Amino acid sequence: MLEWNPLTIAVVVLIVVYIIGSEVLKKYLDMKIEMFYTAEMYQEAIDLLDKIYTRILFSTFKQYYLRFTIYEADGNNKAAELMLEHLLNMRVSKKRRLALVLQAFNFYVMNGRRKDAQGMLDEIKASGNQAVIADSQLTYDIVLGKRCDKIDQMEGMLQQADPQTRAKLYLLLEHQYANKGDKRNAAKYRNLSHKLVEAHRVRRPQDGAKR
Structure with a gap:
């Protein structure tokens, strides 16, 4: 013993x-x-x-x-x-890296950093996740490429969207109306976005995907 x-x-x-x-x-x-x-x-x-x-x-x-x-x-x-x-x-796992790259992409896009956003978009495309690639490309095209041809489709999605999806739709609709020069509707969706954030105050995100 x-x-x-x-x-x-x-x-x-x-x-x-x-x-x-x-x-x-x-x-x-x-x-x-x-x-x-x-x-x-x-x-x-x-x-x-x-x-x-x-x-x-x-x-x-x-x-x-x-x-x-x-x-x-x-x-x-x-x-x-x-x-x-x-x-x-x-150096992190592939899963955590992709989650981080997506956050970096959104940060660069929303701050008008075209070159940095493009670098992150290229890495997203290399992941092979078609749904994520399509969503990221559309976001890039609307926010930085001044695209505005998805207004009707996105407005039709609002009623069935969960809060997180609705927040993204509000953001993209705001940019599309701004791209069209429609300041009134751009302001409308900007205000809706602010109200949604306050109504569904997001808790602090966890520290990325697991390693």
């Missing part, structure tokens, strides 16, 4: 306590950051991410991802882009 001396037992107990304590603290930090994000207390969320214990407990990917999400929501595009560059340079 294996006999454990007191020192070995003490070390094992300390390791177990550390592991359990770390997991509890991680969950608390996740909850706190989510609370700050939902309340639009973005600086408080960043301050919490700056804490030494948060940096120790959270992976580098998670820290960059949360910062990107918070900076983007706060309208700090320069800081968000810096975090995005760090994320895109990290």
Whole structure:
């Protein structure tokens, strides 16, 4: 029978306590950051991410991802882009990479970064996911290519769309009407988009797809 001396037992107990304590603290930090994000207390969320214990407990990917999400929501595009560059340079699984590239694509498109958006679109096309490719190409063509021939089709989809899909439709309809020079309807869908965001306040996204 294996006999454990007191020192070995003490070390094992300390390791177990550390592991359990770390997991509890991680969950608390996740909850706190989510609370700050939902309340639009973005600086408080960043301050919490700056804490030494948060940096120790959270992976580098998670820290960059949360910062990107918070900076983007706060309208700090320069800081968000810096975090995005760090994320895109990290080695991750194919699934997580595609999820990240899609987010980068949407970020670049909405900020008028045609060259960067095209680079992400090329990578999306290489994934072979036809549905995602078609949706991304259409988004690119409408927002950056001034396309406006899908208005009737998209307006017909609104009634049956879930909130997430409706938000995307509102955005693309706003851009299409703006491309046509119809400021009134562009403003209409912009206002509908803002109201939808407030009515269905999105909780903080998790840190991407699993590795």
